[in-house]
Amino acid sequence: MFGYYFDLALRSLKRNRLLTALMVVAIAFGVGASMTTLTVLHILSADPIPQKSDRLFFVTLDPRRALGFRPGEEATFQMTRLDSETLLRDGHGKHQAMMTAGSSSIEPDRSGVGRFQPFRIDSRWTSADFFTMFDVQFIAGGPWTATEDGRATRVVVITRELAQKVFGTTEVVGRPLRVDNTEMRIVGVIAEYRPTPHFYDLTNASYGAGEQLFAPFSVAMELKLQTSGNMNCWGDGESVPDSRALGAPCDWVQYWVELASADQADAYREYLVHYSEDQAKAGRFQRPPNVRLRDVREFLDYMKVVPNDVRLQSWIAFAFLLVCLVNTIGLLLTKFLRRAGEIGVRRALGASKRAIFVQLLVESGTVGLVGGVLGLGLAWLGLFAVRHQPVDYADLAHLDVRMLAFTFALAIVSSVLAGLLPAWRGCSVAPAAQLKSH
Amino acid sequence: MLQILSTLRRHRTASILIVLEIALTCAIVCNAIFLIRERLARMDQSSGVAEDELIQVRLTGIGKQDNASAITEQDLAALRALPGVKKATSINMIPFGNSSWNSSITKVLDATDGPNCGMYMGKNLIDTMGIRLIAGRDFLPEEYVAADDDKHDPKQVIVTKALADYFYPEGALGKPLYGAAGREPQIIVGIIDHIARPNDGFGGPEVKDYAILLPATMPFSFGGRYVLRVDPAQTAAILGAVDSTLTKVDPNRLILDHMTFGQIRRDHFKGDRAMAWLLLGVSIALLVITALGVVGLASFWVQQRTRQIGVRRALGATRGDILRYFQLENFILATLGIVVGMGMAFGLNELLMREYAIPRLPGTFLPIGAALLWLLGQIAVLGPALRASLIPPAVATRTV
Numbered sequence: 001m002f003g004y005y006f007d008l009a010l011r012s013l014k015r016n017r018l019l020t021a022l023m024v025v026a027i028a029f030g031v032g033a034s035m036t037t038l039t040v041l042h043i044l045s046a047d048p049i050p051q052k053s054d055r056l057f058f059v060t061l062d063p064r065r066a067l068g069f070r071p072g073e074e075a076t077f078q079m080t081r082l083d084s085e086t087l088l089r090d091g092h093g094k095h096q097a098m099m100t101a102g103s104s105s106i107e108p109d110r111s112g113v114g115r116f117q118p119f120r121i122d123s124r125w126t127s128a129d130f131f132t133m134f135d136v137q138f139i140a141g142g143p144w145t146a147t148e149d150g151r152a153t154r155v156v157v158i159t160r161e162l163a164q165k166v167f168g169t170t171e172v173v174g175r176p177l178r179v180d181n182t183e184m185r186i187v188g189v190i191a192e193y194r195p196t197p198h199f200y201d202l203t204n205a206s207y208g209a210g211e212q213l214f215a216p217f218s219v220a221m222e223l224k225l226q227t228s229g230n231m232n233c234w235g236d237g238e239s240v241p242d243s244r245a246l247g248a249p250c251d252w253v254q255y256w257v258e259l260a261s262a263d264q265a266d267a268y269r270e271y272l273v274h275y276s277e278d279q280a281k282a283g284r285f286q287r288p289p290n291v292r293l294r295d296v297r298e299f300l301d302y303m304k305v306v307p308n309d310v311r312l313q314s315w316i317a318f319a320f321l322l323v324c325l326v327n328t329i330g331l332l333l334t335k336f337l338r339r340a341g342e343i344g345v346r347r348a349l350g351a352s353k354r355a356i357f358v359q360l361l362v363e364s365g366t367v368g369l370v371g372g373v374l375g376l377g378l379a380w381l382g383l384f385a386v387r388h389q390p391v392d393y394a395d396l397a398h399l400d401v402r403m404l405a406f407t408f409a410l411a412i413v414s415s416v417l418a419g420l421l422p423a424w425r426g427c428s429v430a431p432a433a434q435l436k437s438h
Numbered sequence: 439m440l441q442i443l444s445t446l447r448r449h450r451t452a453s454i455l456i457v458l459e460i461a462l463t464c465a466i467v468c469n470a471i472f473l474i475r476e477r478l479a480r481m482d483q484s485s486g487v488a489e490d491e492l493i494q495v496r497l498t499g500i501g502k503q504d505n506a507s508a509i510t511e512q513d514l515a516a517l518r519a520l521p522g523v524k525k526a527t528s529i530n531m532i533p534f535g536n537s538s539w540n541s542s543i544t545k546v547l548d549a550t551d552g553p554n555c556g557m558y559m560g561k562n563l564i565d566t567m568g569i570r571l572i573a574g575r576d577f578l579p580e581e582y583v584a585a586d587d588d589k590h591d592p593k594q595v596i597v598t599k600a601l602a603d604y605f606y607p608e609g610a611l612g613k614p615l616y617g618a619a620g621r622e623p624q625i626i627v628g629i630i631d632h633i634a635r636p637n638d639g640f641g642g643p644e645v646k647d648y649a650i651l652l653p654a655t656m657p658f659s660f661g662g663r664y665v666l667r668v669d670p671a672q673t674a675a676i677l678g679a680v681d682s683t684l685t686k687v688d689p690n691r692l693i694l695d696h697m698t699f700g701q702i703r704r705d706h707f708k709g710d711r712a713m714a715w716l717l718l719g720v721s722i723a724l725l726v727i728t729a730l731g732v733v734g735l736a737s738f739w740v741q742q743r744t745r746q747i748g749v750r751r752a753l754g755a756t757r758g759d760i761l762r763y764f765q766l767e768n769f770i771l772a773t774l775g776i777v778v779g780m781g782m783a784f785g786l787n788e789l790l791m792r793e794y795a796i797p798r799l800p801g802t803f804l805p806i807g808a809a810l811l812w813l814l815g816q817i818a819v820l821g822p823a824l825r826a827s828l829i830p831p832a833v834a835t836r837t838v
Contacts, residue, residue, distance in 0.1 A: 019734060026730075029723060029727070103498075105498070105500040105501075120498065120694065180500055181501030181502070223501075223502070311794075312794060316470070319462070320720055320723065323459060323462045323724055323727060326455060327459055330452060330455040330456055330459060330734070334452065334735055335738075337452075338738060338742070425451060
């Protein structure tokens with residue numbers, strides 16, 4: 001029966017090619033636009049570390065002076081160096097790391113191995129647990145140790161890409177690398193590490209390519225390597241000679257902690273409150289304890305990581321799809337009512353109302369099917385266009401299998417939905433009236 | 439007229455659908471045009487500097503820099519010696535750039551409600567960048583202190599007109615401001631017309647015009663950029679010579695990039711430009727689809743009423759009467775769609791205002807949207823209506 005209806009549908013659609021083309025194109029554009037924007041939204045709002053996003057927490061406190069205090073206010077945006085180093089020494093979580101973004105110059109080896117022009121790369125100054133905590137995959141060597149953090153040993157972890165670029169091989173563990181005039185020993189090489197979004201530090205590019213070199217925070221401080229990101233200071237107006245110094249009243253360090261399970265968050269929060277109270281007793285904190293502990297998803301929401309324009313684009317695309325659907329409903333209705341005579345004859349010859357209804361729905365479903373295939377092509381083109389946009393997530397915009405299936409379902413469901421009303425009106429044709437007029 | 443209304447009532451479902459489609463299109467297109475206008479206005483905002491004549495060079499030292507101030511002076515002297523370079527200075531940030539220095543500025547010491555202001559530092563910024571001084575004076579040579587000197591703070595400040603009006607509407611020259619550096623106030627010695635801030639959204643639209651200049655010299659290792667005022671005709675040659683000039687002074691550095699101010703502006707607003715194009719594309723696609731919907735429906739009605747039209751023609755209706763009938767019918771449908779669409783447009787705008795901090799849709803968009811859709815409807819219906827008017831009266835005598 002279905003095959004017969006399908007055959008009838010094709011015949012009917014062929015009879016008025018222009019109208020059919022119009023409906024198919026409208027659905028294709030609506031679906032294509034929605035899928036393009038939805039895919040981008042899906043990629044940008046992905047969970048960057050699903051296996052433990054509920055156990056990783058971004059920590060902030062409020063060590064600012066009492067002046068200007070407003071109850072209920074947010075804690076500082078990031079952490080001070082002093083609080084980060086103290087919490088890190090405490091080691092109260094399963095893993096913890098302090099970090100900041102930075103950049104460094106890579107120079108050729110003095111011995112003349114691999115002559116190349118010095119170049120500058122994005123780097124991260126952090127502590128030993130970073131790699132274990134964020135599940136970073138090593139292809140050679142491994143992380144440095146907490147002892148090396150403490151002694152500010154000149155060690156680095158680099159990406160495969162950087163190893164290839166400088167040495168032409170990834171067999172570089174143990175070899176020296178010149179970083180900003182200082183020789184450092186390579187202890188590990190990692191595969192490409194590009195969490196999307198770049199959740200652990202959103203102050204620079206949220207979807208960028210990530211860092212290529214990692215070195216101990218202590219080393220970066222000792223050598224005064226360049227740091228970047230957001231820094232807020234609240235000194236009482238005395239000039240802060242070095243805002244990166246240990247006691248400087250400035251928040252600029254990201255501090256992450258991994259707990260053994262999500263339900264330990266309350267206990268950890270209590271620990272932070274105690275810490276704040278102790279600091280207040282010692283006279284360092286002047287405000288009541290103000291502790292924020294956000295897991296990865298909460299942190300991404302709080303930081304509003306998905307750009308507003310991307311959300312807006314999705315809304316626009318769905319509004320567009322809606323107009324396309326209304327348009328299709330109108331055209332299908334026109335088409336079905338135009339065939340009132342034919343339907344009247346089929347009804348008079350014994351076809352049930354139900355049979356006509358199904359037949360007409362198959363016809364609208366066929367329009368949806370073709371529209372969906374075309375829409376898929378358009379979504380592919382749309383993502384191709386996104387990849388050539390000047391945005392930092394451009395190279396991530398690819399269709400995945402789930403979105404592919406969803407596109408198809410969207411096209412068929414929406415065109416069948418669009419076909420419901422016209423099919424109902426079509427099958428309600430009174431056979432007698434139609435036969436009379438002939 | 440009454441006849442048309444009764445026909446439309448008989449084709450209620452189809453009429454409602456076409457009205458709905460016109461309404462949705464009207465609501466979306468009105469908002470889209472409004473958003474495009476907002477983006478264009480943003481892209482068009484003034485920087486306050488001589489854009490056509492400026493070049494920015496970003497550089498960084500390798501390792502610790504112990505002699506940065508002296509090298510900066512040598513760099514600038516070498517750059518000024520290039521043909522076509524009129525002026526050069528070292529600066530901490532640039533309008534529409536991506537790095538910013540900000541501070542909360544107040545009228546009273548230790549007040550906490552000061553607005554967030556952009557802080558420009560560098561020598562002779564007004565001359566070098568072509569900023570318009572509208573009152574008072576520029577800094578005197580002896581007033582400059584080194585930006586990395588933690589013993590001495592600047593004692594003077596130059597503010598934008600917007601900031602002067604915020605703090606001292608009665609006249610700002612000679613008045614103190616706190617919060618830019620140290621605990622001592624800076625005295626306002628000059629007022630400039632305007633200079634845009636690097637992150638124009640930083641701190642919200644109300645503070646986007648709040649910026650100050652401080653008499654502080656920037657070693658290159660601290661500010662990370664030079665800005666050159668050049669003869670526009672020689673821009674390409676200067677861009678080509680910049681890197682080698684600086685490397686000659688001291689090779690132990692990296693020149694990160696060099697670009698004209700035009701490139702900085704294009705880069706900064708690339709997202710807005712892309713969004714404006716997208717909105718324009720969607721608007722056009724919507725209008726085309728709606729027009730095709732109107733064509734489809736009108737064609738169907740003409741075909742369905744062929745006999746009726748023949749009868750009317752036989753009874754004395756002219757071709758013009760038939761043509762006008764369909765045009766009027768479309769006008770009524772479009773008007774209904776526009777009325778509903780306007781309501782939806784404001785509803786949609788309300789939603790956008792809540793979610794994305796977009797301003798209210800001004801009333802001037804009503805006539806624009808209405809005219810657009812009336813015009814669209816009339817163009818779309820013209821073909822089918824002309825076909826209807828060509829139906830001969832003899833059709834009335836035939837059975838369909």
